[in-house]
Amino acid sequence: MPAEKSRIGLTIVFTGEGKGKTSAALGTIVRALGHGFRIKVYQFIKTPSKTGEQRTLKRLGVEVESLGKGFTWRNKDRDEDIDLARKGWEKAAAAIKSGKYDMVVLDELNYVLDYGFLKSHSVIKVLEAKPEALHVVITGRGAPGELVDFADLVTEMKMVKHPYHSKGIKAQEGVEF
């Protein structure tokens, strides 16, 4: 069981153009699970499907909620995107405030912020008031400056080499999805 008393909940951001952002969040979950953490994952872009990660997280008993159903961030109707992003964030914010979790993962939230479907200050306001021991992990390209300023730990995944660019190899099942 996690020692909540001595724990300082961190806001962790994985951003940048390179591969490994969601993977690093998944790995953080693996580590946290080994300490008995209660974890909730919100996937802001992905639709509920049978990706490898969703299957394994289910097996580990991690609650995963995909908010991407219909939320394509390519809709012609921008108002609809904004509405979906806001509704998704309301769910995530409620989980953050609830005190029910030791770690909340907001996968691809940066995209949603970067596209302007959600305001950074609304997110930061909730993070400022989060339970002290709660870790929050946020992934996605384009983390806004205000979020980087607020966060405790920020890693930028820099693409040095990508198989598609370097060798024309397409996305491989089991590695990229």
Added chain:
Amino acid sequence: MPAEKSRIGLTIVFTGEGKGKTSAALGTIVRALGHGFRIKVYQFIKTPSKTGEQRTLKRLGVEVESLGKGFTWRNKDRDEDIDLARKGWEKAAAAIKSGKYDMVVLDELNYVLDYGFLKSHSVIKVLEAKPEALHVVITGRGAPGELVDFADLVTEMKMVKHPYHSKGIKAQEGVEF
């Protein structure tokens, strides 16, 4: 079950000074497990212990072998370090060649190469001859140039902000170990 026929095994490197290298490898395992991959993990630095990640990987049935017992890379006796690194690598090389796995993770191997305990060309020689469908994931700071040149996918984790540096917060259980 993985579709071995159409699979192109990638050599993936997570390097750099920032956090998230081993986490990204763990996340890659999570994804791969969801596709039924057979996975072996060698930890070149860590000693066998009860880290969060080791506990969860065990729960998932992933074979983890820690080669760090006694291998401190701080020994006064450099010959002993070299000997331990070489013996560890022999085990990993045998697993790579065996055809028994879909993914082999070489956690912190870059350190061992960077310290000169093992030669990059010995590693690359084995990777060049690996089974075609096998994915190999290598982590650790200081990935040597020859390995970056050889690899298919390379991400550099760049430290933008670290809680110890930015706020004096020490390593948190469940996040960093």
